[in-house]
Amino acid sequence: MREPADTLAPPPNVRFRRMRPEDLDRVVEIEKDGFRHPWSRDLLERELAHAWSTILLATEEAAGGGEGVLGFIVFWLVHDEVHVLNIATALEARRRGIGRALMDAAADAGRRRGATLATLEVRRSNAPAIALYLDLGYRQVGVRPNYYADEGEDAIVMVLDL
Template sequence: MRRMRDDSVPRGAPDFTIRQMMVADMPAVMALEKQAFKNPWSAELLQRELQHEWSTILLVEEEREACAPLLLGLAIFWIVHDEVHVLNVATAPEHRRRGVARAVMDEVLARGRSRRCTLATLEVRRSNEPALQLYKSLGFRAVGIRPNYYVDEGEDAIVMVLDF
């Protein structure tokens, strides 16, 4: 017999801090990338993204007593003209299913709206069902396939769009 969640208990938003990445964050971000992906972004790619005026890297952190904040996840996105393009969303494996990706995507989309963007786009692995469900819950819809987009694994990407 499965136990149902008690909906009478109020569930508040997670207490995460979201801020822009700085060069000093590179070691922690590289560690997260290596934990989250088989083929992580390189330090050179991340460094390049930090230098582009149209690119933003947001970090999701959780405060801890008597230590530095803990890096839980990140998002890398571009705002070009009236479009938000999400390049990368990562959550540390041990912190998945806590709302980290949703929190950072909410912030990405809020920044797009505040800049008067009209749409957001992203690609997601066909096999990444949790991400597909998250993006659909945020209002994204599938509009196409990029065959063999993830070349190392030979996996297709689903192209998704959200109209603001």
């Protein structure tokens, strides 16, 4: 039996907002901590500048005041489709429901803007992410062979009807 990933609801003090340029250092840090082949700072800056791209942050009030970034999701809204490009949660925020909440927030943003479908690709070896996406209602519709050129790993293509 498959154990649902990231099943906890996020704490009630978690808020969502669009990324700003001053958030870039923290987002780069989360990205580097989360992936063997992280997106570059330049790529994240370009996504921030594209009108069709949204980088949504999950934040909470930091212990000493201010705001702490817990994770982020990068998605595009193209016609009636939300396409999730990247999602990462800070090491200290994992297993708190942040990834699930970010995925839900992206789907909700798409629905509000008329999207009827959400799509993503995920590494075949990323079992925790696949479990989360299945738990959210995504289904596998295909495979992109050698999609991740760094290791020649296949991508599982998943979709969710919104």
